[in-house]
Amino acid sequence: MTTLKIRKMPAQLKNGKVQYFLDTDKSILLNEFLGAKLSFSFTGKINCIACDRSIKKTFNQGHCFPCFQSLASCDSCIVKPETCHFHKGTCREPDWGQEHCFQDHTIYLANSSGLKVGITRGINPNTRWIDQGATAGIIVGTVKDRLTAGKVEVSLKKQFADKTNWRKMLSSDPEEVDLVGERKKLLEDLPDLVSKHLEPSASKVQKIKFPILQYPEKVKSHNFDKTPEVSGVLHGIKGQYVILDSGVLNLRKFSGYQVAFDAS
Numbered sequence: 001m002t003t004l005k006i007r008k009m010p011a012q013l014k015n016g017k018v019q020y021f022l023d024t025d026k027s028i029l030l031n032e033f034l035g036a037k038l039s040f041s042f043t044g045k046i047n048c049i050a051c052d053r054s055i056k057k058t059f060n061q062g063h064c065f066p067c068f069q070s071l072a073s074c075d076s077c078i079v080k081p082e083t084c085h086f087h088k089g090t091c092r093e094p095d096w097g098q099e100h101c102f103q104d105h106t107i108y109l110a111n112s113s114g115l116k117v118g119i120t121r122g123i124n125p126n127t128r129w130i131d132q133g134a135t136a137g138i139i140v141g142t143v144k145d146r147l148t149a150g151k152v153e154v155s156l157k158k159q160f161a162d163k164t165n166w167r168k169m170l171s172s173d174p175e176e177v178d179l180v181g182e183r184k185k186l187l188e189d190l191p192d193l194v195s196k197h198l199e200p201s202a203s204k205v206q207k208i209k210f211p212i213l214q215y216p217e218k219v220k221s222h223n224f225d226k227t228p229e230v231s232g233v234l235h236g237i238k239g240q241y242v243i244l245d246s247g248v249l250n251l252r253k254f255s256g257y258q259v260a261f262d263a264s
């Protein structure tokens with residue numbers, strides 16, 4: 001048995017296939033347990049993922065209330081980048097903002113539960129695509145900072161979905177989408193706002209294969225707050241979900257929870 005503090009699962013792409021680790025040290029490769037019976041037992045202890053204080057409940061995936069209210073990474077502009085307020089001098093942590101929000105951001109199209117548009121910090125969206133359970137993605141181009149990325153996304157949301165239907169994503173592989181064709185159409189008919197800021201880059205579809213033996217017939221989620229003991233046979237891993245024959249577990253949602261993990 002291993003005691004773990006749950007975090008967003010580190011994942012990496014190896015020859016187009018996703019490898020998931022259960023711990024941040026990457027010592028437990030979860031893929032190796034496909035078909036095995038796993039058990040997770042919540043010990044009742046929760047610690048803030050930012051300051052480590054002991055807490056009773058979490059905010060914004062693993063934070064204590066003070067961190068949720070004071071960290072720039074927990075501000076609402078992280079979810080809605082078009083509301084970036086750095087230029088007003090009101091960034092919660094200007095140094096953090098300067099480092100994270102004033103760098104190239106990537107605009108992409110991906111196929112998670114269907115075609116969607118999204119943005120991500122940096123120039124490599126693989127991690128984002130894995131987290132969304134996308135089976136394919138293509139970079140449209142880059143913009144210079146987060147606020148611009150947010151404005152571009154808002155503009156493109158008029159043509160494309162920007163949300164993943166997680167139940168659908170966990171029920172099947174999505175129908176194939178012609179991402180090269182969709183990208184071409186998008187670039188041919190760009191709104192003015194987008195064409196002013198977007199620098200199109202090389203277009204190559206990244207296919208992503210998730211470790212899945214079997215999709216659930218009905219998606220039912222486990223919740224450590226209601227049922228501390230969760231066990232079942234590992235049928236797959238997709239997005240940040242562990243798919244057991246007894247239900248799915250959104251590990252990221254329980255960031256900061258301490259669990260005892262066992263496999264047989």
Ligand SMILES: [Zn+2]
Nearest residue numbers: 048051064067
């Ligand atoms: Zn905290």
